[in-house]
Amino acid sequence: MERVAAHALYGLMAEFDTPAGLVDAxxxxxxxxxxxxxxxxxxxxxxxNEALDxxxxxxxxxxxxxxxxxxxxxxxxxxxxxxVAYPMNVGGRPLVSWPQFIPVTFETTVLGAALTAFxxxxxxxxxxxxxxxxFNVDAFTRxxxxxxxxxxxxxxxxxxxxxxxxxxxxxxAVGVTEVAP
Amino acid sequence: MAPDQPDRSSASAEAALLARTPAVIxxxxxxxxxxxxxxxxVLSKRTPLGWFLGFAVAFGLLMVLNVTIGKLLxxxxxxxxxxxxxxxxxxxxxxxxxxxxxHAGTLISAILLLFRQQWRTSINRFAEAMxxxxxxxxxxxxxxxxxxxxxxxxxxxxxxxxxxxxxxxRSPLIWDVFAVSTYGTVSALFWYQGLVPDLATLxxxxxxxxxxxxxxxxxxxxxxxxxxxxxxxxxxxxMAGISTPLVLSVHSVVSFDFAVSNLPGWHATIFxxxxxxxxxxxxxxxxxxxxxxxxxxYGLEDFITMRHIHNMTKVMLVTGMIVAYGYxxxxxxxxxxxxxxxxYMMYNRMTGPYAVxxxxxxxxxxxxxxxxxxxxxxxxxxxxxxxxxxxxxxxxLERFIIIATSLHRDFLPSSWAMxxxxxxxxxxxAGTIGLFLALFFxxxxxxxxxxxxxMRTIVPEAKVNPTPHxxxxxxxxxxxxxxx
Numbered sequence: 114m115e116r117v118a119a120h121a122l123y124g125l126m127a128e129f130d131t132p133a134g135l136v137d138a139x140x141x142x143x144x145x146x147x148x149x150x151x152x153x154x155x156x157x158x159x160x161x162n163e164a165l166d167x168x169x170x171x172x173x174x175x176x177x178x179x180x181x182x183x184x185x186x187x188x189x190x191x192x193x194x195x196x197v198a199y200p201m202n203v204g205g206r207p208l209v210s211w212p213q214f215i216p217v218t219f220e221t222t223v224l225g226a227a228l229t230a231f232x233x234x235x236x237x238x239x240x241x242x243x244x245x246x247x248f249n250v251d252a253f254t255r256x257x258x259x260x261x262x263x264x265x266x267x268x269x270x271x272x273x274x275x276x277x278x279x280x281x282x283x284x285x286a287v288g289v290t291e292v293a294p
Numbered sequence: 295m296a297p298d299q300p301d302r303s304s305a306s307a308e309a310a311l312l313a314r315t316p317a318v319i320x321x322x323x324x325x326x327x328x329x330x331x332x333x334x335x336v337l338s339k340r341t342p343l344g345w346f347l348g349f350a351v352a353f354g355l356l357m358v359l360n361v362t363i364g365k366l367l368x369x370x371x372x373x374x375x376x377x378x379x380x381x382x383x384x385x386x387x388x389x390x391x392x393x394x395x396x397h398a399g400t401l402i403s404a405i406l407l408l409f410r411q412q413w414r415t416s417i418n419r420f421a422e423a424m425x426x427x428x429x430x431x432x433x434x435x436x437x438x439x440x441x442x443x444x445x446x447x448x449x450x451x452x453x454x455x456x457x458x459x460x461x462x463x464r465s466p467l468i469w470d471v472f473a474v475s476t477y478g479t480v481s482a483l484f485w486y487q488g489l490v491p492d493l494a495t496l497x498x499x500x501x502x503x504x505x506x507x508x509x510x511x512x513x514x515x516x517x518x519x520x521x522x523x524x525x526x527x528x529x530x531x532x533m534a535g536i537s538t539p540l541v542l543s544v545h546s547v548v549s550f551d552f553a554v555s556n557l558p559g560w561h562a563t564i565f566x567x568x569x570x571x572x573x574x575x576x577x578x579x580x581x582x583x584x585x586x587x588x589x590x591x592y593g594l595e596d597f598i599t600m601r602h603i604h605n606m607t608k609v610m611l612v613t614g615m616i617v618a619y620g621y622x623x624x625x626x627x628x629x630x631x632x633x634x635x636x637x638y639m640m641y642n643r644m645t646g647p648y649a650v651x652x653x654x655x656x657x658x659x660x661x662x663x664x665x666x667x668x669x670x671x672x673x674x675x676x677x678x679x680x681x682x683x684x685x686x687x688x689x690x691l692e693r694f695i696i697i698a699t700s701l702h703r704d705f706l707p708s709s710w711a712m713x714x715x716x717x718x719x720x721x722x723x724a725g726t727i728g729l730f731l732a733l734f735f736x737x738x739x740x741x742x743x744x745x746x747x748x749m750r751t752i753v754p755e756a757k758v759n760p761t762p763h764x765x766x767x768x769x770x771x772x773x774x775x776x777x778x
Binding site: 131132133136139151152153154155156157158160161162165167170172173176180187190191194195198199201203210213214216217219220221223224226227228230231233234235237238240241242243244245247248253254255256257258259 | 452
C-alpha cells in the first residue's frame with residue numbers, strides 16, 4: 114500500500130466492484146461508529162441514503178421559494194409596467210388586467226423554480242470544485258465507470274490509520290488506499 | 295392446482311407477450327461495455343468519413359443561412375414574399391414548426407421520467423439536444439422578422455430603456471417571448487445537468503491532455519459522491535416536474551398567437567391542446583428521423599432498440615389521431631357556428647387556391663399515419679424513416695394552411711390576395727435546417743449522444759438487491775413453489 118505522511122492524510126479509500134458491496138460496507142462502517150465518510154459511485158444508488166444516513170436535502174423548499182418569488186416578480190413586472198410606468202387606456206379597461214398577466218406570471222414562476230433547482234443543487238453540492246483529495250488516488254478514475262468507493266476521512270474521531278485500514282480490508286474491498294489531502 | 299390454472303395461462307400469455315416485446319437494452323451489457331460503447335463515439339480519434347460528408351452538407355446549408363441573413367439585413371424584409379394581407383408567413387410557419395419539433399425532447403426527458411418510462415433513458419439526451427437546436431432555429435424567425443433585430447431588444451424585453459417604453463403585457467406576442475425564452479433556458483439547464491456525470495466519465499476516459507482538461511472543466515469537478523447524487527437526483531426530478539407544465543404551456547402560448555385574435559380559422563378554443571399534440575407528433579417524427587440513421591451509423595442498436603422505435607411510433611399514432619380530431623373539430627365548428635366567415639374559411643381551405651396543400655396534409659396526418667397500426671410497418675426501419683420525413687412535411691403544411699389560408703382571404707374580399715414565398719423564404723428555411731443539422735453533427739461528435747450514467751443504471755449489475763423475477767401479477771405462493 115502506498116504510504117502517505119501521517120500528518121497529511123485525507124482518509125482511507127476502499128474500492129468495491131459492485132454497488133451491493135459498497136452499500137454493505139457503508140452500512141457496516143456506520144454501525145462501527147464512523148460518521149465522517151462518503152461513498153462515490155458511477156450511478157446514483159438510492160440505498161446509500163439510508164446506509165450513510167444522509168439527511169433529506171433542503172432543495173425542494175428552496176425551489177418552492179424560488180418559484181413563488183419568480184411568480185411574484187413576473188406579475189409585479191407586468192402590473193407595474195402596464196399601470197405605473199407606461200399606462201395605456203384601452204377603451205376604459207382596467208390597467209391591471211390580471212388575467213392577461215397570467216401567462217407571463219406562469220413562465221417567470223417556472224423560470225424562478227428551475228434556476229433555483231439548477232443553481233441551488235450545485236451550490237449545496239459546493240460544485241464546481243476543481244480540486245478534491247479523492248482524485249489523488251489513481252484507481253479513482255474508475256469511479257465514473259464501474260468501481261464503487263468508500264472513503265473514511267481522517268477527521269473522524271474513530272479514525273485510526275491501522276485499525277480503520279484493517280476494518281476496510283475485512284469488508285471484502287478490492288483494495289484499500291490511503292488518500293493524500 | 296385447479297385454481298392456479300387460469301392464472302398460469304394468463305401469466306404465460308403475458309410471458310409470450312413479453313418475449314415479443316424487445317428490451318430497452320440488449321442483454322449482456324455491463325457498466326464497462328455501456329460506458330465504452332457510448333464514450334468511444336466521442337473519444338475516438340478517427341472521425342468517420344460519413345460524419346464529414348453529413349457535416350459538409352449541413353455546413354453548406356448553414357452558409358446559405360448566413361447569406362440570407364446578410365441580404366436581409368442589408369435590404370430589409372421586403373426580400374420575402376409576405377406582405378399585406380399575409381403579413382405573417384414563413385416566419386411564423388417555421389417558428390411554430392421548429393418549436394413544435396423541440397417539444398418531443400422535453401416530453402421524453404421530463405414527462406416520461408415522471409411516468410417512470412424506462413425506455414426514455416437511451417433517447418433522452420439527443421432528444422434534448424434536438425430541443426435546444428430546434429429552439430435556436432425557431433427563435434431566429436421572429437427575431438429576423440423584425441428586420442432590425444438589434445432594435446428588437448426593446449420591443450421584446452422589459453428593461454428600463456431611455457425612451458421609457460415598456461412592452462405590451464396583454465399581447466400574446468410578449469407571452470411568446472417569455473414562454474420561448476424560459477423554455478430555451480430551462481431546456482439548456484436540464485440538458486447540461488444531465489451531461490455533467492457523463493462529462494466526468496469522458497474526463498476520466500480521455501487520452502489527450504486537451505480533452506481531459508476541457509471535459510474536466512465542463513464536469514465541474516463531479517466525483518459521484520453519494521451526497522451529491524442525492525441532491526442531483528432531487529434536482530433532476532424537480533426539473534422534470536417543472537418542465538412538464540412548461541412544455542404544455544409553451545405551445546399553448548404559441549397557439550394563443552392565433553387563438554386570441556378574432557380571425558376566422560384562428561379564433562378557436564381547440565387550439566392549445568391541438569397545437570400541443572401536433573408539436574409532440576412532429577417532434578417524435580424528428581426524433582425518429584435522427585434516431586434511425588444514428589443507431590445504424592454508430593452501431594447503437596443495442597441501446598436504441600426496436601422497443602424505442604415501436605414506442606415512438608405508437609406515440610406518433612396517438613398524437614397524430616389527436617391532431618386529426620383537431621382537423622375534424624375545426625371543420626365541424628366552421629359549420630356549426632353558422633358564421634359565414636368561418637364557413638367560408640373552411641370552404642376556402644378545402645377548395646380554394648391552397649386546397650392541394652390542405653388535402654396533402656389530410657393525406658399525411660390523417661390517412662398515412664394509420665399505417666402505424668401495423669406491426670410490420672413498425673418493424674420496417676427504412677419505411678419508418680420515410681414516413682417520419684412525411685410527418686415533418688405534413689406538420690409544416692398544417693402550419694402553412696392555418697396561417698396562409700386564414701390571412702389571405704379574411705372578412706373583406708377587396709383585401710384578398712395570394713401569398714407566394716420567394717427564393718429567400720426558402721433559403722432562410724433551408725438555412726435553419728442546415729444550422730440544426732450542423733449543431734447536431736457537432737453534438738454527436740463531441741458530446742455523448744446517449745446518457746451514459748443513466749444507461750448504467752439499467753444494466754443488471756446496477757441492482758443492489760438482486761431479486762428473483764416475479765411474473766407480473768403472480769402470487770408469492772406460486773413463486774415459492776417454482777423455486778422450491
